[in-house]
Amino acid sequence: MIHASGRYGARRSAFLVPAVLLLFMALVLVAVRPAEGLAEELKPLQPLIDAAKPGDMILLKPGRYKGNVVVDKAISLIGDGPREKIVIDGGGDGTVIVLKTDGATVRNLTIENSGDDYNELDAGIQVRGNFNVVKDNRIRNVLFGIDMQQSNNNIIKRNEISSFKNLGLGLRGDGIRLWYSKNNRIRDNTLHHVRDFVIWYSADNIISGNRTTDGRYGLHFMYSRYNLVENNSYLRNSVGIYLMYSDSVVVRGNRVVQAVGAAGIGIGFKEASNIDILDNEVLYNSVGMYLDSSPFQPDTTVRIYRNTIAFNDMGVRFLTNWSGNIFKDNRFMNNIRHVSVSAFETAKRNVWEANYWDTYEGYDRDGDGFGDKPYRLFVYADRIWMDVKPAAFFKGTPVLTMLDFLERLAPFTDPLLMLEDRKPRISPDFEPLTKDYVGGGGNRGRQTTTFGLTTGESKAGTSLEDFDPFGLKKK
Numbered sequence: 001m002i003h004a005s006g007r008y009g010a011r012r013s014a015f016l017v018p019a020v021l022l023l024f025m026a027l028v029l030v031a032v033r034p035a036e037g038l039a040e041e042l043k044p045l046q047p048l049i050d051a052a053k054p055g056d057m058i059l060l061k062p063g064r065y066k067g068n069v070v071v072d073k074a075i076s077l078i079g080d081g082p083r084e085k086i087v088i089d090g091g092g093d094g095t096v097i098v099l100k101t102d103g104a105t106v107r108n109l110t111i112e113n114s115g116d117d118y119n120e121l122d123a124g125i126q127v128r129g130n131f132n133v134v135k136d137n138r139i140r141n142v143l144f145g146i147d148m149q150q151s152n153n154n155i156i157k158r159n160e161i162s163s164f165k166n167l168g169l170g171l172r173g174d175g176i177r178l179w180y181s182k183n184n185r186i187r188d189n190t191l192h193h194v195r196d197f198v199i200w201y202s203a204d205n206i207i208s209g210n211r212t213t214d215g216r217y218g219l220h221f222m223y224s225r226y227n228l229v230e231n232n233s234y235l236r237n238s239v240g241i242y243l244m245y246s247d248s249v250v251v252r253g254n255r256v257v258q259a260v261g262a263a264g265i266g267i268g269f270k271e272a273s274n275i276d277i278l279d280n281e282v283l284y285n286s287v288g289m290y291l292d293s294s295p296f297q298p299d300t301t302v303r304i305y306r307n308t309i310a311f312n313d314m315g316v317r318f319l320t321n322w323s324g325n326i327f328k329d330n331r332f333m334n335n336i337r338h339v340s341v342s343a344f345e346t347a348k349r350n351v352w353e354a355n356y357w358d359t360y361e362g363y364d365r366d367g368d369g370f371g372d373k374p375y376r377l378f379v380y381a382d383r384i385w386m387d388v389k390p391a392a393f394f395k396g397t398p399v400l401t402m403l404d405f406l407e408r409l410a411p412f413t414d415p416l417l418m419l420e421d422r423k424p425r426i427s428p429d430f431e432p433l434t435k436d437y438v439g440g441g442g443n444r445g446r447q448t449t450t451f452g453l454t455t456g457e458s459k460a461g462t463s464l465e466d467f468d469p470f471g472l473k474k475k
Helices: 004-032 046-051 389-394 398-409
Strands: 057-060 063-066 069-071 076-079 086-089 097-099 105-107 110-112 123-127 133-135 138-142 144-149 155-157 160-163 176-179 185-187 190-192 196-200 206-208 211-213 217-222 228-230 233-235 239-244 250-252 255-257 265-270 275-278 281-283 287-292 302-305 308-310 314-318 325-328 331-333 337-341 351-353 375-379 416-421
Touching: 046 069, 110 123, 123 138, 138 144, 144 160, 239 255, 265 281, 308 314, 337 375, 337 416, 351 416
Parallel strands: 057 076, 063 086, 069 097, 076 105, 086 110, 097 123, 105 133, 110 138, 123 144, 133 155, 138 160, 144 176, 155 185, 160 190, 176 196, 185 206, 190 211, 196 217, 206 228, 211 233, 217 239, 228 250, 233 255, 239 265, 250 275, 255 281, 265 287, 275 302, 281 308, 287 314, 302 325, 308 331, 314 337, 325 351
Antiparallel strands: 375 416
């Protein structure tokens, strides 16, 4: 006769032995190969940095390293192998790497998982020094990408940068942010799913060959001057390039595409002065170029020339009846409306000369490449799709196209002359009248050869001292 407690003990022993064996086998498997999904232990990085001497190179082998490190000496931190396999992980707290020195290099690494504190500007990399090089890195899942404060003569090159993709556009951090920083070279970087690329209170920087997609401001200047923006690509951002309270900026050879939506602007200006916009392609935007109180400083101009402004809802839009803008050698093609003013005003106080307008109706009997009569663009009082906001949904449709034709055929009121171009181009292929600078050819004006030489006395940089594409100084 078996006691009840004995039957229970036998049953427990029967199950205990297989359970112990299974547990032992699991431990053996974990020891041989970590189970998928288990966090890999981060290798310490700060001790390597602390032990290094100025001028040393730290080569990081593939693996995951603990971030939140401070580089306070001129060393090189370089990934030795595919950068996807060499990861500096911030663990979701603070900034991953802080360059608090001059002459350091960070190259060929994946930098990820910063904190999310806006007040602390948590970033993939914070630059707080001069003559540093940050290149060929992949910076992802961070709040801010690269944040630079009072840092000069740095090179930021060939980095891929993205912010927290799960956050809304306005809550992400900036891909690259400059604050009181001068003479930096920011070249060939790729930014996507970030908030802005923003330049604050900064001068004599070159922003060249970068690509920004799916952000808010592809490039945003605030209170900055003497900067050069060339050969960049801005695609599907809310705004391509915006110059706000900034002076003496050269924007050339860029491609700005698909800034759409209610706030969609290809290139915008607000109280900006002494600006050169040349050789850009501004395509498929809600508004190609938007001008708000620009130029702002007395006796200055905004010079817009040799650009292709095409396939936009509105090619150029003025907030008010402003003056001081010079449009020359541009191509206006396939815009729903080439030029408009937000109010029922005119834009003829600006200079319009030698532009190509695909809606020009005229001939060139003398064969000089210019139309025999001026190009005149009129504005009508009954602009339904511009004045009745809900009707804008139907712009470009056959119905509104017919209404637009009828208002031109039999307007209710006398139309207002929007602008007049006395020398309209006949063909979109032409030899431009504008030149890059007086006394020479090519594209290298004084504003590019003197970068980095700006002083309080000379104020050279991109001040365009010898840059006079329209020959205004001769007049």
